[in-house]
Amino acid sequence: MSSFNKIKPPVLSNLSGGLHPINQVKDFLLSILKEFGFNEVDGPEIESEEFNFDMLNIKKSHPARQMHDTFYVQNKTNVLRTHTSPVQIRSMLNSKPPFAFTSAGKVYRKDDDATHLPMFHQVEGIYVDQEVNFAQLKDLIHKIIYAIFGEEVHIRFRPSYFPFTEPSAEVDILSENGKWLEILGCGIVNPIVLDNCKIDSSKYSGLAFGLGVERIAMLKYEVNDIRDFYKSNLDFLSQFK
């Protein structure tokens, strides 16, 4: 009998393929939020102005609605969604509180440079119940950021402005080189948005937040140029398998 019977060649290289790093990070974020009790909902990428803007208290005059910021289609009757929030609006209209939704996916803005792409990905979450407050939002955001970056990370909240939340905050983490890096936006759901969704804002309140998937991916993987994610270069993609 041969001494080489049943011998196999060594596996020197991982020959499997891989999911796209942005989808991996998106799934990573969704799995964290699922752990916290959020239920994923889905919706269309072509949206009406009503769902993408009006219902979210983004007024007709808001700069984001201008032709230079938003892609319009169908003779300016619809838009390519500029955020995944309209998915939450659609879900809120069909739900009674309490509920906790996440929406994730592609969003579009009329940008194209070294730091902005016309298409990118967001993960957003909303929770509506009685007596939801800013102090609770802070607790949840801390837990989310700890789950992404570890519990050693320093976090700060800054006042900001979004038409759909009030108060609104942007949240930064302290990088190793001592610079604050913006991680997410959040806030208490503007009662106007709840009322738009036929939810009694005198009885219910909500918290909401949104993360840019590319932003988190760039920080976690240490990718410096956002455009690298979309060149479909196998040398690039094969590092994330």
Next chain:
Amino acid sequence: MKVAYKHLINFIPSKPSLEDISKKFSQLGHEHEINNNIFDMELTPNRGDCLSIKGLLRDLAVFYDITTLGELYNDDINQLRLDFINKAPKICPHISFLKIDIEGQVAPYSGLLKDYFDDLEINKNNFFTDVSNYISYETGQPTHCYDAQKISNTFSLEIIKGSHFFETLLNKKIELKDKNLVFVQDNNIINLAGVMGGSSTACNSKTKSVIIECAYFNPENIIGQSIKYDIKSDAAHKFERGVDPLCHENVLRRFIKIVKDHATIKNVEIFKKDYQDFKPDLVSFNIKLLNNILGTSLSEKKLKEYLLKLDFTFIDNKIIAPSHRSDIKTPNDIAEEIARVIGYDNIKSQKFIIPKLLDEQQDYKSLVNNISNFLTKHGFFEVINNPFINYETDNAIKVDNPLDSNKKYIRTNVEKSLTENLLYNERRQKDSIKLFEISDLYFYQNEEVKNKKMIGIICSGRVGNNHIDFSKKIDKSYLKNLLNEEYPEIHFNPVIVDREKLDTKLKNQIIYLEIELDYFKNHSSKYISEPKKSLNKSNFIKYVPISSFPSSYRDLSFAVKEKDKYYELQELLINFKHNLIKDIFVFDFFHNEAKDEIKIGFRLVFQSQSSTITESEVSNIINQIIDKALSISSVEIPGLIR
């Protein structure tokens, strides 16, 4: 907006440090960068009231005592007789005009006016325009200066429709289109309201008589105008965000004072008109509600104290927002003001758990996971492409305002994108390319927008980089058979992409398959998806920037007669590390039973991060491996001549 630290502390007696003010700005939500003691402020769009020294100091008053800003001209001012017709009083409910005549020379700039131009390195223009610019910086209210000699006594503010030509005071000629709010004199447009004045009535260094316009324009009528006509306008930036409708008297008296400090005033007259009463916003002062929003337990006294610092007043259990705070409408707005004063970071978190809610499984989630994991297990990489394309298909949706002419439509299939991805990798010397993309596609069907979830799969070249697949070429049956392993009931019909139409000289078949995800729903899958390696906070790889230099490869084939030595050779190759070796795999493996000998072929791929790799660099590494391998007894390299 750039603001000098020096200009701020002129009005703060305690003279806080630059760093201290920076921290306070951050607490208040005023993002900024600092360069050479200048704050470059990036204010949120709802805080137009902070676009000035005065506005920022109003917010800093939460933390510091602030002294009164700038002296005003306090003498009586005669009424200006002006034949001005406001045909758009709803858009411009408050407007004032101030006429100043000066004589003699204008003195060199001094005091705050001088500091403004020196410290911010701003180019001077002419005296009145310079004062106007400074007033806007100090008070936040834009004013516009007309040379009074060029203004007859009849002019109007109105909306004009259609195409009109207008030359700005910077001599830029623009064609106004659609509806525009303009000042008109003798049928000529003299000012694109709220954006920029015109050249025909502009001041110059000889102007001695000026009419200064000070207006409140409804922000909604100004928004987008400066971008529409590509005019950089500080005034438009401020009007878009809302100015204080009640500030005109003080702003114009401040204007006169600064002119008086630099020139001899012969005469000054004012025209002031309010077409609507200003009604402040009243918000109910509900202590419980404010604490409920924030999760705090602040007393009435404390809440009042915070709000008074921000110029809010109280009447009958109502909060009255100051006239410069057009953004305050609801208790949530008030809650945010209180949170800013306290500091978001000083609000204590409250433990929060979402109660267990109904868990609805998404239709497509497990289906997508299953197919993706199956394909990646077989060497396919997922790609994501943006949907914009340059060609029209019958049912493609057109983008009304594309980024450029190459991105005018939304793709109705993923074939083109995937083909481009494949060719891109072929040009980078990849000889086994297997890609897939899962995407929602949007298209017209019977004039309605429909969408479907599609998976596109494309592949070409070697089946794989291992000894079994290395010499096999991808063809239609490869993809078909592979997918039938997963979904035996489905008839897959991959196609060959016609290379003739592509920019490529390679001959390998390109195989493409596109299937609607719905199609998989009704067919059972044989493949049980292994739990994929999921990311957690600590298992992210650190990306190594990919080299832009070409790679090179060498094959090394060995013959080994002894099992122990075979393992020794294997160990050698597994453990041989060099920063120029990018990849290594077994492309050939054969057990010659007649000779009882193993033949094993390794392919080594070389690439440098910093330069094109040279023949001698590759040879040097290969020779090191050969030397070590041949030092193992019974290992040979057939045909090697050294």
